[in-house]
Amino acid sequence: MAYLSDIEIAQATEMEHITKIAEKAGIDEKYMEQYGRYKAKIDYSLLDESKRGEGKLILVTAITPTPAGEGKTTTTIGLADGLKRIGKNVMVALREPSLGPVFGIKGGAAGGGYAQVVPMEDINLHFTGDFHAIGAANNLLAAMLDNHIYQGNSLNIDPRRITWKRCVDMNDRQLRFVTDGLGGRVSGTPREDGYDITVASEIMAVFCLASSIDDLKARLSRIVVGYTYDEKPVTAGDLKAVGAMAALLKDALKPNLVQTLEGTPAFVHGGPFANIAHGCNSVIATKMAMKLGDYAVTEAGFGADLGAEKFLDIKCRYAGLNPSAVVMVATVRALKMHGGMAKTELGNENLAALEAGIPNLLRHVSNIKNVYKLPCVVAVNRFPTDTDAEINLVIEKCKALGVNVVLSTVWADGGKGGMALAEEVVRLCEEKNDFSFSYELEDSIEEKIEKIVKRVYGGVGVTFAPAAKKEIDKLASLGFDKIPVCMAKTQYSFSDDPAKLGAPEGFTVTVRNVKVSAGAGFIVALTGDIMTMPGLPKVPAAEKIDVDSNGKISGLF
Secondary structure, eight states: OOOOOHHHHHHTSOOOOHHHHHHHHTOOGGGEEESSSSOEEEOTHHHHHOOOOOOEEEEEEESSOOTTOOOHHHHHHHHHHHHHHTTOOEEEEEOOOOHHHHHSSSOOSSEETTEEEESHHHHHTTTTSHHHHHHHHHHHHHHHHHHHHHTTOTTOEEEEEEOOOEEESSOOGGGSSEEESOSSGGGOOOEEEOEEEGGGSHHHHHHHHOSSHHHHHHHHHHOEEEEETTOOEEETTTTTOHHHHHHHHTTTTSOEEEEETTOOEEEEOOOOOTTTSOOBOOHHHHHHHHHHOSEEEEEBSSSIIIIIHHIIIIIHHHHTOOOSEEEEEEOHHHHHHHTTOOGGGTTSOOHHHHHHHHHHHHHHHHIIIIISOOOEEEEEEOOTTOOHHHHHHHHHHHHTTTOOEEEEOHHHHGGGGGHHHHHHHHHHHTSOOOOOOSSOTTSOHHHHHHHIIIIIIOOSEEEEOHHHHHHHHHHHHTTOSSSOEEEEOOTTOSSSOTTOOSSOOSOEEEEEEEEEETTTTEEEEEETTOOSSOOOOSSOGGGGOEEOTTOOEEOOO
């Protein structure tokens, strides 16, 4: 049987005009700025002016990702459509895709099959220009920093201690480390520099955690760009860059309204990576979704050890959010890979490999229930090759933890395939929960990292490299020790070694360095070989993307 590609399914769907979608969401036209027929920005003043209470917040997360795929965004969208089908007033809040993965290897972030947000081509490419605005604000700060040094350096900035990088929203390994300012005195001060991908930039994190334009400006002003010769931090506020940066970001800060294939209203806004940054869509979009819907469904990037941990420990803490339920997405295929099965063999029944891989799922589920104390359901994306014996084994193991398993077929069936999951989520939302964090802000930087490693990853301890120890001591002396920690770690393992699949035990995590993202409001702990600028694969997805003479795009998944 020939299946349609995601883009073919999306292009065959007749979308509703965005004013109709806004009407469904209860958004008055005065808050809308239309971007054509199918996209609109919604003014953040709606949050202050709406008299509605807050709906229930549902987080969708997943097991540790594998090349077999889990379908977290697809499940998030299908669950929202399923809730709508059982008569619930629902909004969905997702991240915007980065051009890096779109043209690289991972793909976009608009869902898949019959559970997508549309117009998917726009969402996966330029969309409403938010990422361009974020990159421009980032690079304006970089330009003002270097210009300040060139024009006399009254702030006494040490060019060797600059921590601020330029950014571009593309996988471009060539730009990781550069030397610039060459060409003589009129071309700047020669120094070592580098680029991050835009989604890994602190501006993206600030953008997604800001609760208002005033909060955005306050966060921007606190960004540390480097240090003086006598080791004092220099901020964006010191460089008088904040007003202009905020001016570039003021329209981008307004959430983007689109729709699912079934016409469910959806916000797609912000897009930090979860292995480097905090991996969640914007606080403003999440709060707006909760304001407009009785149920707001959102997701956090990569596995629950990354995206969900940061959603709960950073985003919920700062935004005062209390989730009502968590959906843990898994596939039998991915669990068999965690059990040591080769990707080429996944179509065959293998209960031994599944049993060996299931501890990965169980550790994630246990964390949600026992560390964060939230109700949880496992959503298994069923594939045609999954056998009843394999499905029953997953159900049996999860039942021992007191967690139900619901089969999801949203990729093939859209909202209809998510109705059973929707019913279970509604039931869980009525349970009382005692939401807790994995660490307290009063803990030292080392204690926070150790608690995440031991309580969430299942490791036995942390090794701090000398550079990390030195930086931790410095940051503590500057008063940055009472803020959350954002772990930069491989997404492919609970540990910092991508080869350790399943639920490894007895491991330690090595923190090679730490840095402060003072505007975002967290300390970044760098582990393993994590990169803030990815590279393209041998055969980039970009090679398959094209556009015809009528402007119709093909090859985009």
